[in-house]
Amino acid sequence: MDITLSNTPAIFLGIWCVRKLGIQEYDWLGRNNKDSIWSWEIFKCHRRFGTFCYARFLLGVHFLTGFFIMNAFLIPPKHFFPISRLLLWFAFGNIGFKEGYEDVRTWNTVERKDNPVEGRHRWLVVAILFTEALIAYKYRYGTGNLQFVPTPFYVWAPWALVALVCFAFWLYLRFVYEGRTKKYIEAGEGKRTAKAGSKQKTK
16 A cells, blocks of 8 residues: 555656656666666666665665654654654755765766765764664663564565675675776876876977
8 A cells, every 4th residue: 555555656756746847867776878777887886886775775764763763752643743854854865865976976087076075964864864763772662562573584584685695796896896986086097197198299
């Protein structure tokens, strides 16, 4: 019910609004102008792949803390607190995602040298998320409907396996992959050297 009647229609509505209003679309996977899924930049750039996984993790923390805090403080679902929290996160999330995307987009370009990407809002988002998580953890006993039972193997094992595979693939992209991306200074080194050589020839 949640996925079919709420999340999916909202996603398509959001995409339609973004395109209708001409707002910038974030290509996190690097799919633009690519022929196949194997040519997507996310499978070739450790920075893009790592940021994508990091953002998915933070989104998971965001959704979980929303439920756990309501449970810990016995806040009813129709209370104004959940709505106001989501409105605040809408503002924080927009700025944080903007910084993260610009960081990924300009990581291996010379543009990054003259246009540094700020990270203050991303750090603020992470700090608030983990503060919420600590609050939910502190008041976990004796409130709400939490049941402290061991997590079944079929629940934690797939999550652990996916996390391990993702981390291993990030290590491969970062240290082994021959076409791995480099910082803008290294990427632009060849251009600067070529310009310097042409100036010497001109002299």
